[in-house]
Amino acid sequence: MGVRVLVVDDSGFMRKRIVEELRAKGHSIVGEAKGGNEAVEMYRTLKPDVVTMDITMRDKDGITAAREILGEHPQARILFLTILKDDKYKEEAEKLGAIGFINKTDHLSISKIIDELDQRR
């Protein structure tokens, strides 16, 4: 059936890669945001099943954006995708209640988590 995904990443080519990967798995991309502010706005209107969230972005970082989204919508499911190997952010993500904190090049793990979400629905 597929999961409705909002992809958040400030890098256009990285968004494209994530989108292609998820579409190939049968999920639908309901929106793409290139910053934290845009992500918060888009979540309000699109209400996606899951948000793939980059961390380091120039207008508002992913942790802050996720905190705002979860503050308004506690049921929101945020999957952090990053190339940062920093325990500080991992701990922040866990505290926020994110469903994952994965290296954004690890397509297998990304697909696995989102597929599991799809099956649980």
Next chain:
Amino acid sequence: MALHTSTHTAAPEQPPGFSPAEHARRSSTFEPGNRLVLIFCILALIAVAANVTLLLDVSSELPNATIIGSQGPPATTGKAANAAFHERFRNLLTLVLAVTVMCFGCIIYLFVSRVVKPLKAVTDATREMAKGNLGVTAPVDHNGELGELGHVINDLVVNFQEVLLLTGTAVGNSSSVVERIERALEREGLADANDLGEQVTALRKDLDMLRSVVRDFQFYHTRFDGTKVVHGLPGPENRTRKSSDASSE
């Protein structure tokens, strides 16, 4: 497949950027924006000078017209009208001169504030990026094409940063594997067999070269520590952080 030649192993000594001569030329007073302001000023001067010349010419004619007009009764009315016309023409020219000066002043002010300054800010940011500091952000708080240009430049830099950090991560992961292979070859005494050890060493040198290239750049809020991407200070301070890292190594 043959591994890399030694020509590939030399790391560039300078980060990407302009040569000193190029930099001096680009940061000179006569940058494109400044040149246009200069052209505007010259045009304004020409227009004002033409007005002033005409005004002086008319002003010098005015006393003659009045004197001639007072010589005889039949000509008095015509000459007086002529003098009045000259007077009006002079006033008109004065007005035109004032309006011209004001218009050129406004044009130059608007051009400097709306085009030259924003363009300089974008150029400065782009120049910093070209030197390898990807932590800077081009200003995007202008409407129109300049704001759009800032957005496009930032998108380009974000993509470039992403590619470099992915490269750095891949280098870090590959290096640890290559080191393990080197140790295993050494342990098993296979380092000299079929030039395998030599090829693995060449591969490690290539990875070291890539690592040094990635470390030549400064990134937005992140840092490549040689093996992985970690949290870093915001852009401008990154350079300081990197220098202190280098000096401590």
